[in-house]
Amino acid sequence: MSASMQAIAEQKYKYGFTTDIAMEDFPRGLSEDIVRRISAKKSEPAWMLEWRLKAYRLWLTMEEPDWAHVKHPPIDYNDLYYYAAPAAPAPKSLDDVDPELLKTYEKLGIPLNERAALAGVAVDAVFDSVSVATTFRDTLSKSGVIFCPISEAVREHPELVKKYLGSVVPVRDNYFSALNSAVFSDGSFVFIPKGVRCPMELSTYFRINARNTGQFERTLIIADDDASVSYLEGCTAPMRDENQLHAAVVELVAMDNAKIKYSTVQNWYPGDANGKGGIYNFVTKRGACRGKNSKISWTQVETGSAITWKYPSCVLLGDGSVGEFYSVAVTNNHQQADTGTKMIHIGKNTTSTIISKGISAGKSENTYRGLVKILASASGARNHTQCDSLLIGNECGAHTVPYIESRNSSAKVEHEATTSKIAEDQLFYCRSRGLSEEDAVGLIVNGFCKDVLKELPMEFAVEAQKLLAVSLEGSVG
Amino acid sequence: MLEIKNLHARIGEKEILKGVSLTVPTGEIHAIMGPNGAGKSTLSYVLSGRDGYEVTEGEVFYNGQDILALAPEDRAAAGIFLAFQYPVELPGVGNANFLRTAVNAVRRKRGEAELDAVAFLKLARAAVKRLHMKEDFLKRNVNVGFSGGEKKRNEMLQMALLQPGLAILDETDSGLDIDALKIVAEGVNALRSPNFSALVITHYQRLLDHIVPDVVHVLSAGRIIRSGTAALALELEAHGYAGLEAA
Ligand SMILES: Nc1ncnc2c1ncn2[C@@H]1O[C@H](COP(=O)(O)OP(=O)(O)OP(=O)(O)O)[C@@H](O)[C@H]1O
Ligand SMILES: [Mg+2]
Numbered sequence: 123m124s125a126s127m128q129a130i131a132e133q134k135y136k137y138g139f140t141t142d143i144a145m146e147d148f149p150r151g152l153s154e155d156i157v158r159r160i161s162a163k164k165s166e167p168a169w170m171l172e173w174r175l176k177a178y179r180l181w182l183t184m185e186e187p188d189w190a191h192v193k194h195p196p197i198d199y200n201d202l203y204y205y206a207a208p209a210a211p212a213p214k215s216l217d218d219v220d221p222e223l224l225k226t227y228e229k230l231g232i233p234l235n236e237r238a239a240l241a242g243v244a245v246d247a248v249f250d251s252v253s254v255a256t257t258f259r260d261t262l263s264k265s266g267v268i269f270c271p272i273s274e275a276v277r278e279h280p281e282l283v284k285k286y287l288g289s290v291v292p293v294r295d296n297y298f299s300a301l302n303s304a305v306f307s308d309g310s311f312v313f314i315p316k317g318v319r320c321p322m323e324l325s326t327y328f329r330i331n332a333r334n335t336g337q338f339e340r341t342l343i344i345a346d347d348d349a350s351v352s353y354l355e356g357c358t359a360p361m362r363d364e365n366q367l368h369a370a371v372v373e374l375v376a377m378d379n380a381k382i383k384y385s386t387v388q389n390w391y392p393g394d395a396n397g398k399g400g401i402y403n404f405v406t407k408r409g410a411c412r413g414k415n416s417k418i419s420w421t422q423v424e425t426g427s428a429i430t431w432k433y434p435s436c437v438l439l440g441d442g443s444v445g446e447f448y449s450v451a452v453t454n455n456h457q458q459a460d461t462g463t464k465m466i467h468i469g470k471n472t473t474s475t476i477i478s479k480g481i482s483a484g485k486s487e488n489t490y491r492g493l494v495k496i497l498a499s500a501s502g503a504r505n506h507t508q509c510d511s512l513l514i515g516n517e518c519g520a521h522t523v524p525y526i527e528s529r530n531s532s533a534k535v536e537h538e539a540t541t542s543k544i545a546e547d548q549l550f551y552c553r554s555r556g557l558s559e560e561d562a563v564g565l566i567v568n569g570f571c572k573d574v575l576k577e578l579p580m581e582f583a584v585e586a587q588k589l590l591a592v593s594l595e596g597s598v599g
Numbered sequence: 600m601l602e603i604k605n606l607h608a609r610i611g612e613k614e615i616l617k618g619v620s621l622t623v624p625t626g627e628i629h630a631i632m633g634p635n636g637a638g639k640s641t642l643s644y645v646l647s648g649r650d651g652y653e654v655t656e657g658e659v660f661y662n663g664q665d666i667l668a669l670a671p672e673d674r675a676a677a678g679i680f681l682a683f684q685y686p687v688e689l690p691g692v693g694n695a696n697f698l699r700t701a702v703n704a705v706r707r708k709r710g711e712a713e714l715d716a717v718a719f720l721k722l723a724r725a726a727v728k729r730l731h732m733k734e735d736f737l738k739r740n741v742n743v744g745f746s747g748g749e750k751k752r753n754e755m756l757q758m759a760l761l762q763p764g765l766a767i768l769d770e771t772d773s774g775l776d777i778d779a780l781k782i783v784a785e786g787v788n789a790l791r792s793p794n795f796s797a798l799v800i801t802h803y804q805r806l807l808d809h810i811v812p813d814v815v816h817v818l819s820a821g822r823i824i825r826s827g828t829a830a831l832a833l834e835l836e837a838h839g840y841a842g843l844e845a846a
Contacts, residue, residue, distance in 0.1 A: 566689060
């Protein structure tokens, strides 16, 4: 690729700018002292510090997993910064937020000013290790909804945090969940009380800005009996030559008849066309359908990151509970994605639906990895899985790794998988009607992903469609 | 005006067009007939710029512009439209969305203002009605699950909305019932004007009853072996190609 072509390719990641602002960070590396400093920085109670230290000690005994279909040079965990935050004291209200930060979010298309904000969407803005603003909190609190940075919830709602934190993703679940539990810095906390339908769409916007800094977000969402909420997360990062680590843990809890819809539009910096730079996105997301007839629905559009390692899952405990996973994962150039879901059926008559659309272009590798597990107790359980892969070009890979374990003979599990290429005749047909090759690819890819995109909240579906087209630019011809 | 001069084209090693020359003055409609495998579809693909067809000799001018160097989308913007012999399915892509994307892509390239969703739908609904198509046509995915005849009508809908200066119809009549044939013909005749020309590829005289051509050409084994008036088509209907090739 010529230098000018490359420049064009890199411009396409329009969120690649950096914000120049005075920052405070801790020295590189991880130690008990760093864990203590993070906890102290957030004025945490002793129990929280204890929890973190236990997690840290456990993490020291664990090994990084190597089963995913991804390759990367070893990560030096002692070379990372574990805490970076704007140096100014935490803002008390939106009016106190540093104008540089407001500008940053403005540029990202997320105005934090409530008058300018997207109607009906409340935003928690997380910048490196801290939440810098949360909008519409007053509006929400009128209906009893708690939506705040998790660091604040630890102080203000300790009984809820103690009860639920780590209850869905135990500290020891995996290497990255243990690491996150030790050093998590910020993320969102949501509590929807009994019988309340959250009156607004909630969203968290994660931005990694600082160099060499890991972001360890922690999100906890609880929907009590008969409550419902729709939550969306977005993520971007500047273009940097080195790889950066994002290791998040997200836990969802749905009680009787509660519904949680969790949507992700993941657009971390993917690295350049030669595979230099980009975010390592190692994320553990899990929802527990604890109550009867509860429902958790994951929708993800994954276009960014150099490496994505992520399996949003549902534990279907309550009788009649429902788990859904709708995923579009796009990889281009040298990106690698190993993503999928786990549906664990425990309660009676539980149902799960998995629709996964993987699109690979360039020299990328795209793997769907999924587990459907039906326990002996789950009479009448049903699962339907549809995994489709679309290949663009001849140098990329698509892999489907479905695991099915059923211990109940009354359960019904269906799995369908297809692999296809964008056909030359489809491209020519579109081009003969005046569409450029890239628009043609965008159109065909959006058609391929339609069943997933229609699950996104409307405001974001259009954005996601554009993102898909942009992610694949330069992938044909 | 379309001018094809001594056009040679091959697919891989196989030469399919072996020196096609033909001129369609603006305002005229020419028919191309000829046996299966003669190269009719190949000619239509070469004119619209499909990959994999290598032009080894000859030239093609459309309104004075050499079009062989243009990408397919730029030929579309220049006003060339191909109605496919086998229209292609686009799963998940809504017909209305596809049509609007196409119309606006062409308008943008021509320096015209894009149509918003409301303005476009109004045009599209009117065209659907003129072509006696079912209303849900616009909502369905492009050609997916369409019957053979519906696919051909969908090509005509695209033509009506794209308003080409040169339409190439590759066996648009095949697979159409008698009523649909008339509707397609009306669609083409509606575009007839001093600024419009068409190349109508067909095997059957019956289409030419409705779209009366100014000239009929016979393409056989990659060459035009006869050109004549509309009467030539009647002659072919009666005697087939055998006699011609011997001549
Ligand atoms: N991709 C290809 N590879 C090799 N040969 C091809 C290819 N496409 C077409 N041909 C050959 O080129 C010749 C001309 O084909 P073409 O489709 O242009 O014929 P046609 O005149 O349109 O025929 P019909 O009336 O059956 O539609 C045929 O012999 C066909 O087999
Ligand atoms: Mg043909």
